[in-house]
Amino acid sequence: MNSPLTTDVPAAGYVHGYSRREARRLGDQADTLATLLHSGTSYPPGSRVLEVGCGVGAQTVHLVTGSPGVRLVAVDLSDDSLAEARARVAAHAPQAHVEWCRADLFDLPFADATFDHVFVCFVLEHLPDPVRALAGLRRVLRPGGTVTVIEGDHGSAFFHPDSAWASAAVRCLVRLQAAAGGNALIGRELQPLLTAAGYRDVRVAPRTVYADPSRPELVRGFTRDTFVAMVEGVREEALAARLVSPEDWDRGLADLRRTAGPDGTFHYVFFKGLAVNPADGGACGE
């Protein structure tokens, strides 16, 4: 749900924009979801880890906190995002060893087999050719090293009360991301994508967010401040692209907000994949 990482994306670019409000949304989201997304990811001290598409550092903080002693290299295309990420890590994990690097995922300035592990979160969703991206990462990953990939899937969003207008508003986001060269439904594809990119021992599992009135922190932190906020954020783009009328949009958002109300429920799935770079080179798609 964040982090652009390629120059292949057309001018529309990063669907969520780079505003300060968006940076805060990403930070809120990462905090609410940290346990859900990061549990199970812990690299041994001294491991050389690459995070591609670190964006404003929303996940980077949790990565270095969950794996003390790693030597992390965090890469992004945007100097502004890197500066924000550096400040965020300095504030929240000052002891962390992080090198910051402005670079393109498809042209990484690292020697072959530089890293033990690669971490990719909310990046593939913005790329026109995720298999090429994953296959390319194998070059800088040592044989036997692992890649961890986390992506959402907006097709997993369903809610009560159900509403055709709310679903239509969510579909606007999916269509805008597709128009920008991405895929907001990519979570369900992680297993075949990692397999097609030549990785072995591919294991993908859903990480589900389910919020109802008995879980008020999730209703606030996820339904309202993460998901609804994200959809709200593309209003102008959706209207400019004439994907929806202003009236239908407003009704959709009103209905979507009701899912965070006293009788509302909300369901969303992230997918997390772990896979191994084969020692024999495998059928690398590069």
Added chain:
Amino acid sequence: MNSPLTTDVPAAGYVHGYSRREARRLGDQADTLATLLHSGTSYPPGSRVLEVGCGVGAQTVHLVTGSPGVRLVAVDLSDDSLAEARARVAAHAPQAHVEWCRADLFDLPFADATFDHVFVCFVLEHLPDPVRALAGLRRVLRPGGTVTVIEGDHGSAFFHPDSAWASAAVRCLVRLQAAAGGNALIGRELQPLLTAAGYRDVRVAPRTVYADPSRPELVRGFTRDTFVAMVEGVREEALAARLVSPEDWDRGLADLRRTAGPDGTFHYVFFKGLAVNPADGGACGE
């Protein structure tokens, strides 16, 4: 995904029918899903437990296996289903103490507060008024006793490769169930439904099935033999109701079967709720 339990349902009745093939499908489904659905449900020996809408006993077997020593009363509207359920339990759990009772959920022949726990699986989805059903069960449940409810939600089904035809075929099932007075999207509503029926300490959690080629037993046992088989089972009804053309149906089913193929993935959510019958009578909806 099974078990009718009311005379309120119009003539179309139980959407999946009562055939021997359907009974086998329900048995396969229950075995594949037993751990997923039943984990966490274990009643102390001697507990008086009511299962409403036991159907052919697909869940009953797992219920008595998971809670040895309970005194179970299993209720269903259909004599044929009860006979089959009795045979199934005799074959798989001969030591179990089960009374079989033909009765209507809305007119149960038991004194007030007869049971310590009530178990309701794949029943509410077939009822026009699930809140009335849940509220009515509180009469036969002792104060402080619990109700456990499990329901699917066909709106949680998404898959790769994505297909508008496959989604349309799934929607046929949803529409047929709605026409029969039920709700195939009820899982997302369990929390508000239990709350509206006057229960306390309502906790609902998703129980997710995610199948991809690295989990071949789930691909066979769930994607193919449970979900696709269930959709296939309503072909004649869907065509008779003119919800879809034969060509679109066949394309939808072909696409749906592909999700069990070598690059396919499939996602589905059941919801499981646990709630307490308040000691003070609460705001009972009866």
